[in-house]
Amino acid sequence: MLNRINDRVKDISVPRIRIFANKVAQFENGINLTIGEPDFSTPELVKKAGMTAIQNNLTGYSHNAGLLELRESVANFFEDTYHFRYDPETEIVITIGASEGIDAVLRTILEEGDEVIIPAPIYSAYVPIVHLEGAKVVYLDTSATGFLPDPEKLEGLITEKTKAVILNYPSNPTGVTIPKERLDKIVDVLSKHEVFVISDEIYSENTFSGQHHSFAAYPELRNKLFLLHGLSKSHAMTGWRIGYVLGAKNLMEQVLKVHLHNAICASLPSQFAAIEALENCRDTPKEMNKAYIERRDYVQNRLRKMGLDAIQPTGAFYIFPSIKNINVSSLEFAEQLLEKEHVAVVPGSGFTKYGEGFIRISYANSLENLKEGLDRMENFIASIK
Numbered sequence: 001m002l003n004r005i006n007d008r009v010k011d012i013s014v015p016r017i018r019i020f021a022n023k024v025a026q027f028e029n030g031i032n033l034t035i036g037e038p039d040f041s042t043p044e045l046v047k048k049a050g051m052t053a054i055q056n057n058l059t060g061y062s063h064n065a066g067l068l069e070l071r072e073s074v075a076n077f078f079e080d081t082y083h084f085r086y087d088p089e090t091e092i093v094i095t096i097g098a099s100e101g102i103d104a105v106l107r108t109i110l111e112e113g114d115e116v117i118i119p120a121p122i123y124s125a126y127v128p129i130v131h132l133e134g135a136k137v138v139y140l141d142t143s144a145t146g147f148l149p150d151p152e153k154l155e156g157l158i159t160e161k162t163k164a165v166i167l168n169y170p171s172n173p174t175g176v177t178i179p180k181e182r183l184d185k186i187v188d189v190l191s192k193h194e195v196f197v198i199s200d201e202i203y204s205e206n207t208f209s210g211q212h213h214s215f216a217a218y219p220e221l222r223n224k225l226f227l228l229h230g231l232s233k234s235h236a237m238t239g240w241r242i243g244y245v246l247g248a249k250n251l252m253e254q255v256l257k258v259h260l261h262n263a264i265c266a267s268l269p270s271q272f273a274a275i276e277a278l279e280n281c282r283d284t285p286k287e288m289n290k291a292y293i294e295r296r297d298y299v300q301n302r303l304r305k306m307g308l309d310a311i312q313p314t315g316a317f318y319i320f321p322s323i324k325n326i327n328v329s330s331l332e333f334a335e336q337l338l339e340k341e342h343v344a345v346v347p348g349s350g351f352t353k354y355g356e357g358f359i360r361i362s363y364a365n366s367l368e369n370l371k372e373g374l375d376r377m378e379n380f381i382a383s384i385k
């Protein structure tokens, strides 16, 4: 029956991250530097809130948009931290991680033949969903502009067919954040055109110096913006599956329909845990950032000594060094490193072809593992040079 499966689904390939993570797990002494999740535990208070909900039989469905109390916590979090407010009654939907938010928003807006502009290299989850909807991705190459979109180039790509622009800062895979001046210029471009802006700011709390700047803070984007967010990264809650989408009322009414027919609602015990995270554990990411900064500096230093340059990450927990001075593709590099030294990294080409010539290392890992992984990488590089 395979011939009767949707061709667009058959065309989707398994993300490279998973392939390398699965392979390294087969080696007893394997070091996995592909991991896109914090190596910390969910805060105790949050775990307790989830357990209490289960013990109290709060295990049913919630409102399709999520518990109002959680939506209020989300609204208050953004208002207190970033000084913009979305109405918890009508402008926030709690999703099953940011992933379901990405899916719900793209399925709400896309039609066959639409174009979606995506700066690249970029996180690999957006593209397959765009393709599933019969829409086309138009890439904005950022590899020569510090992994940040050039506002003029962005404007040059917008056509009548452009339905949306997807942005992700702090960035997976590059770790760059977007400076306010650049943000202002991009907002100027976006506000002039009738295109949706989908801003995935899931790493906002993992900003290492100064404050994260949100696209959602610009009133001129209010009628076209979807903010994607969640607790997976900030509170080490990847398995709880809580995300949220924020947007203008008339748009969110449409997103809610897609979400409810797909998911009904996010897990209820997880929603209670999420309230605790947003209300009483706001400093959790700050603690994690201290560790990330120490590891980032260690990793970048070691890479530099191996002759691998990387833009200094200012957010998330990834570093994206260039391997262009080594004469292999990023896929060959990752495959051989895995085979010879049992260390897994993600080839840059896993983040579109614009990531070729780079590898992604996640430093959401202990200093001990990072040291061992980098020692082995050093051996590997010496052996192939």
Ligand SMILES: Cc1ncc(COP(=O)(O)O)c(C=O)c1O
Pocket (backbone or CB within 6 Å): 036, 096, 097, 098, 099, 100, 123, 168, 172, 200, 202, 229, 230, 231, 232, 238, 242, 243
């Ligand atoms: C940029 C980005 N957006 C969304 C997600 C998915 O997050 P969630 O666990 O909330 O679905 C990830 C996970 O790696 C990510 O890197």
